[in-house]
Amino acid sequence: MNWFNSFLRRARARLDRWLHPPYRTLMAQEALPKKLRRKTIYIVEEDGFEEQAAMLCPCGCRRVLHMNLLPDERPCWRLTRHEDGTASLHPSVWRKKDCGSHFWFRRGRVEWCRETDR
Template sequence: MNLGRWWRRSWARIAPSRRLRLIEGDSLPSTLPRRDLVLAREDGEDWCVGFRCPCGCRRPIELLVIPEAKPRWDVEVDEDGAASLTPSVWLKVGCRSHFWLKRGRVVWCE
C-alpha cells in the first residue's frame, strides 16, 4: 500500500464523522462541502445526496435516493447526526474508489 492510500485510510478512522446537511430543492448546490453530505429535499421528498469523493480527488458524487431511481441509495442518519449510505459507492471511472459510508465514517473496500 502506498503512503497516500495509507494516510487516507488512517485519517478516515480518526477524522470527525461526516454529517448530513439538508437543503430545499430537487438538485444539489454547485459547490459541495469539503466533508459533509448534502441531501436535496423538495416538499418532503428526498431526491439526491451529494458529497466530495473521500479519496482526495475532490470529484463531486451525486447519488439518487428517490424510490423510482435505479440504481438508488438509502440514507440513514443516527442520533448523533452521522450519515450512512447503502449500498456501497463504487466509482467505475476516474479514481475508481469503492467504499461504504457507515455512521459518518468511510470504510474502504479492498
Template sequence: MNIFKRLWRRIFPRRPDLELSFVEGDTPPENLSPGHLVVAKEGDELWAAALLCPCGCGERIELALIDAANTKWHLVSKDRLSPTLHPSVWRKTGCRSHFWVRSGKIVWCAE
C-alpha cells in the same frame, strides 16, 4: 473491547469523515465542501445526496435517494454526524474509488 480502548474512545471520540446537512429542493447545490454529505429534500421526501469524492480527486458524486430511481441508495442517520449510505459507492470512471459510508466514516473497499 478492553477497558482501555473504551475509555480512550470516550475521552477522545472519533470525528466523522462526513457531516450530514440538508437543503430544500430536488437537487443538491453545485458547490460542495470536503467532508460534507449534502442531501436535497422536499418535505419528507429525500431526492439526492452529493459529496466530493473522499479520495481527494475533487470529483462530485451524486447519488439518487428517491424511490422512483432505477439505481438508488438508502440513507440512515440518527444525527448529522453519523450518516450511513447503502449500498457502497463505486466510481466506474475517473479515480475508480470504491467505499462505504458507515456512521459518518469512509470505509474503503479492498480490491
C-alpha cells in the same frame, strides 16, 4: 490480558473518532450549493422527498458524487440518519470511472473496500 486488549481497542476507537471526526450531514432544499465542502454529505430535499445525497469524492479527486435516493429510479441508495446526527448509505458507493473509489459510508465515516484501500 483480555481486558488489556479490550481497553486498547476502546482507546484506539476514541482516538480515531477524535482525530477523524465524522462527516457533517447538511440538508439542501431543491438544489446543491454551488461549492460543496469536504467531509460533508448533502441531502437534497424537494417537495418533502429526499431525492439525492451528494458529496465530494473522499479520495481527494474533488469529483461530486450523486447518489439517488428515489426508490423508483436505478441505481438507488437507502439513507439512514442516526440520532447522533450522522448518516449512512446502503449499498456501497463505487465510482467505476476515473478514480475508481469504492467505499461504504457508515455513520458519517468512509470505510474503504479492499480493492481500493486508501
